[in-house]
Amino acid sequence: MKGKELLSPFFGFIALICSFVTIACLFLNTWLPFGIFLLISLITFGIFIRFRSIELKNLFTSRQFRYGLNVAVSLIGIIGIALFINIIVSQNIDKSIDITKFRHYSISAQSKQILKNLDQEINVIAFFKDTNPERSLVQEQLEAYQRESKLINVVFNNPELQIASTEKYDIRIDGTTVFDSGDRFEKVTIVNEQAFTTAILKLIQDLTQKVYFLTGHGEHGIDGSSNFRYSQVKTELEKVNYSVHQLSLLKETRVPDDCDVLVIAGPKNPINTQELRMIDRYLKNNGKLLLLLDPSIKSVDDIHSGLVKLMQKWGVKIGNDLVIDRQHFYVFSEGSIGLNLNFIYHEITQHYVNETIPFIYCRSVSPSDENKDKLSVKTILQTKSAVGISWAETERDQDGTFSSNGFTPNTDLPGPVSVGVLVEKDNTEIRSDTETTPTRIVVIGDSDFATDAIFATDNPDVPAYAPFISSIINWLSYDEELIVVDKPNPKSEILRMMNDNQERVVQVISVFLLPILIFIAGLVVWWYRREGGT
Secondary structure, eight states: OHHHHHHHHHHHHHHHHHHHHHHHHHHHTOHHHHHHHHHHHHHHHHHHHHHTHHHHHHHHTSHHHHHHHHHHHHHHHHHHHHHHHHHHHHHHOOOOOOOSTTOTTSOOHHHHHHHHTOOSOEEEEEEOOTTOTTHHHHHHHHHHHHHHOTTEEEEEEOTTTOHHHHHHTTOOSTTEEEEEOSSOEEEEOSOSHHHHHHHHHHHHHTOOEEEEEEOSSSOOOSSSSOTTSOHHHHHHHHHTTEEEEEEOGGGOSSOOTTOSEEEEEOOSSOOOHHHHHHHHHHHHTTOEEEEEOOOOSSOSSOTTHHHHHHHHHTTEEEOSSEEEESSSEEEOTTSOEEEEOEEOOSTTTTTTTTOOOEEESOOOEEEOSTTTTTEEEEEEEEOSSOBTTEEEEOOBOTTSOBOOSOOOTTTSEESSOEEEEEEEEOGGGSOTTSOOOOOEEEEESOSGGGSHHHHTOOOTTSOOOTHHHHHHHHHHTTTTOSSOOOOOOGGGGOOOOOOHHHHHHHHHIIIIIHHHHHHHHHHHHHHHHHTTOO
16 A cells, blocks of 8 residues: 555656647647557556545545535636626627727728718628638628628638639639629729728729720730730720720820820830820829830831830830740740749739749840939849840841840840839829829830730640739729728738747647646645655
């Protein structure tokens, strides 16, 4: 009997240690050690119970145990009542209090006012896969909209499972939110309050922005069935409620006042001086321009020198060259070569960073130092390969075609080569009491990537995405910014996320190490008192 009393603490200690190790293995997903230590824990704990059966029996029949049991039952009862009250209140009172510093779970006063004046039902269909990390954030934001107006109905669809709904709204990007008023709908791919409220505002105010495509110089047309036209681009823009028109400045004295975005898509002939002046005046008056300019393949002199000089004033350097990448490219059946470019992360390109769109016969387009104190010019497209593998060829053969002698240092532009830039004008010159938005420009050294021939390709290795044009137009027209949401910016206080190894270390320390240290401290105190210490 004496031996059992001496051995029982040992088995109890082993059982406790193995229990902590078992829990740690569970968090670390190491199943073989988990099974071994679980078995040892059960065996040693059973031996401990067997050796201490008399003491345990006396414990369960003691007055202290009855008092403790009464306290535990009372505590469980109080917690149960609190949970019951919480369930009843949450089901009958839809009210929440946002105590976060940056009001993550509430919407701004501007959005609340718009929802308060809502007089028609709006169905919100959020197309998010279950694995999309932004799904929970969107759900919280849309629930805040529902709390402010009973006319907002929210449904979450998995684009891979709800096929009919996905096809109805032509959903191509996971993370798209659709706002449907019945006769019209708006699609939003940006997850923030400003984009959501803007979509609602466009529906209730029937806001339609106009996009003009310049004609008269051999540009890609927006009507007809030719493979070199932009009819699918027109269709895409009309799907998101843009009004699309053609514009000939040869018949005008100025760019129309209702022009929200001017598109110049692959002109084959020079734009005359008078037209360039009208475009320049339009940009100076806070206009928005998308310029898609192909290289001069068979002419040594750049036939678009007027446009090149105009863009130089806006901080954009357009090269008279041909961009080559010997590693990342596609070869089409007719011999054309399409570059697989790198999308630099931006609001325009955020959904295409991991996608591939073939850009055929590109010229370099890069930021320059012109007016850099008043302009923000950034690269959004560039070649993927480095020096010697990608470059902008400037040398030409006698017939005017570009040379095929490879990269020439100090002559050709080394890679990675920029082929697409965006320009934003400093908005400090815009009066705060006006609705005018600053000038925005996007310049890309290719126009073929947006033609019907590319969009309609059947080659599964060369996917093309018409919405890329919509993303550009949305950004140019400030389409997501019809209201300005007055909320603090939390970017400066974003916490750095832990990696998997760091998470495991925290789990082991909190679940295993700290309890062991506490147990050892208690064991030391017990031993000290047992030996007669105070």
